[in-house]
Amino acid sequence: MWIYEKRLQYPVNITQTNAKLAQVIISQFGGPDGELAASQRYLSQRYTMPDKVAKGLLTDIGSEELNHMEIVCAIIYQLTKNLSIEEIKASGFDKYYVDHTTALWPQAAGGVPFNACQFQSKGDAITDLTEDLAAEQKARTTYDNILRLIDDPEICDPIRFLRAREIVHFQRFGEALRHIQESLDSNNFYAFNPEFDRP
Amino acid sequence: MKDRKQLMHEINVASFTVDEAVLFLDTHPDDSKAMAYYQEWSQKRRDLVRTYEKQFGPLTNDSVADTDKFSWLDEPWPWEGGNC
DSSP, X not given: OOOOOSSOSSOOOXXXXXXXXXXXXXXXXXXXXXXHHHHHHHHHHGGGOOOHHHHHHHHHHHHHHHHHHHHHHHHHHHHTTTOOHHHHHHHTTHHHHXXXXXXXXXXXXXXXXXXXXXXXXXXXHHHHHHXXXXXXXXXXXXXXXXXXXXXXXXXXXXXXXXXXXXXXXXXXXXXXXXXXXXXXXXTOTTSSOTTXXXX | OOOHHHHHHHHHHHHXXXXXXXXXXXXXXXXXXXXXXXXXXXXXXXXXHHHHHHHHOOSSTTOOOOSXXXXXXXXXOGGGTTTO
């Protein structure tokens, strides 16, 4: 179960709205390498994960991704607060606004809605942890791309925090993968699937 | 007495330190130095949260102290710039 704590993992205090940037940053809410996909990827994979290190890590990182999703949503909420119709039209936010007003809805920057096919839960420990490593790098690249588009320090600051977390998670998933491989036959890691076969 | 912003900042620092220690310990469960660091900071975090809640209101919905009013709803939500 989860307990909600009434604070953000990293503070967000944006004083200048910017609907154009909100449309880009929303990709880290519902896009292919976003925080919603990240949380559901890890929290779905953990049930059948056979190794206690990986099971704990998927639970703890999966939970942290929910915090990150809340940070991204807070950024978008504050960037689109009290927009005028003129600003909505001028920024191109009108296409989002017509369906969602200024509410949060998970989609990619290109307008593609969130879809569970953006992540896998494969039921094979090596496959899933390799996917998790790739996911952290893809999210890091996305944050790098976002940072090239922004110069407002109020937005850059929490984005830099999120980017740094991707690197730490990558390191930890790498350690978990190594831990699992150490328990397998080093001549053939793929002789059986430790998540399904009973050798 | 610390002001609200300062206290929340200290909670954020302590909480993040605990988050980091937890992920490290997940993959290094036998590291005694990391374990001592985790214990030190999780105790600090608990003390800070207790101090904050006594002065400024609940951070979780099971820690509403008031007997006459459900103050969980009173303070702004974090995305509204509250508790930042």
